Amino acid sequence: MIPGSPQRKALLENAVKGRSLWDDARRRLMRNRAAVASMVVLAVMVTLAVVGPFLVPFHYDTVTKTDVWMSPMTGGHLLGTDSLGRDLLARLLAGLGVSLAIGVVATSVSLLIGVVWGSVAGYLGGRLDEVMMRVVDTLYSLPFIFFVILLMVTFGRNIFLIFLAIGAVEWLTMSRIVRGQTLSLKDKEFIEAARAAGLSSGQIIARHIVPNLLGPVVVYVTLTIPAVIIAESFLSFLGLGVQPPMASLGTLIATGAQDMEMAPWLLIFPSLTMIVTLMAFNFIGDGLRDALDPKDR
């Protein structure tokens, strides 16, 4: 057939297009209604957290003595006000933003440590692998939440420290997953080819191992973010996390729990926001797992 001829063009157009692994995964993900709905919900949440504070006519820590304990839908306060007359909607949006930010940043910390640790241990193997994984095992069996509490007490309640502390706790599982995947990858032909071409171990890990870990890592990241949000809120609930006047979902729930007899809305709206956010992440995580790893079903 002559190149550029109409027949060939027609043939090419009708040819069955190959689907990549990622195309396949996306297709499966899009068929998962819970996951798609969750993505929409999450997109709305993120947009609200970013844009919302500019749309609400109140600032999250403006104290208005005359507007104390207002019920939802009164005096222009859509979700009511708290004991200091601060608008709950404004506080909720600010808190959501803080919680999401902590989730993303701390997860990135854990991602970085976990991927490097796991891929190095898995690829280099041998004694080094043994030692590195023993470290992970040891850390696993520590009562970590106590150390995080001690850390908060020791170094003051600094928001960056919260990122670091939670990230440092969450990397353990990540490193195990990454190591397992690396072990199954490292005997594949393309790694052997890379080695034969004279690449160093560092280059092979960075260029060939890590990109191929993406699937399981992405799944675990979507499951780590809610875990981090819970951890931060847990600390805030105990009074060790984000400090006033800043808000996070955890601090809002904590103060809401104190004032719930007087003003149940202060507890209910932050709790609902928390639940919806966490569920959205979980559904997306489950959907991604089904989509990327079809044999797991």
Added chain:
Amino acid sequence: MLRFLFRRLLVAIPTLFLVITVAFFMMRAAPGSPFVNERQLSPEVEKVIQAQYGMDRPLVEQYVSYLGDVVRGDFGPSLKYRDKTVLDILKENYGVSLKLGLSAILIAALMGVSLGVIAALRQNKVADYATMTLAILGVCIPTFVTAPLLVLFFASRLGWLPTAGWNNGALLNMVLPVAVLALPQIAIISRLTRAGMIEVLRSNYIRTARAKGLPDNLIVRKHALRAAILPLVSYLGPACAGLLTGSLVVEKIFNLPGLGKFFVISALQRDYTVVMGMVIVYALLILTLNLIADMMYAALDPRVKLS
């Protein structure tokens, strides 16, 4: 089995040592002192008190002597409650935590396994979807959200249950705290059981049991269940860790006189010895439970060899 135990103990000891070391130096690096009260102590008096507790010596020296004491089972005196030792405080307060934790894990196991089995037997039917929805909710909603919401509804609004307090472990006072602790565990256990059960029910030996005409409930109870709940055993360790952190919140919200509540307060008050004692107890607990879980796993599944 014995060799396995021995090896695991060899790993456990350095772990415990690490826990003690990190906790000790972290606690001491914290600004503030246990002897700061509302009334200002003169520097001389503070020095005398510090000397009394041996805290005027170099830190490393204190650390070594503390390690020695711990090995002998002496956790030292509390720095805040002057007439009590750390062991006294632990003894007085562990009962509440233990009772809560055990009730929660027991209820969670019973309900979780039952729900999981029902869901697996009625796969893709209403009962299955209902259970799994519940399970997702249970996994997603943290204890510090369920606790106040349940209190608001059942105690404040309906008035069926007390809002807080221990009341010497009266049944009504325990309902809400135990429910809050058990819910997430029920969720996870029912998911694990369902997954295990579905897999086991497809296996050949179950088909054989069916073929020879055994009644369904006998197959489920005698043959399938035992294999299906195997993954649960290895979940025991993490479950207890979850209960421990959960109890921190639950004891605070319900104002219960348990260990968890003491931990945060003591850390904030710089009661070094009490904090150390609790960290050690919790670490020991987690290590022991993990070990028991591993041994039970091997005992239940002959294919698993301990090495």
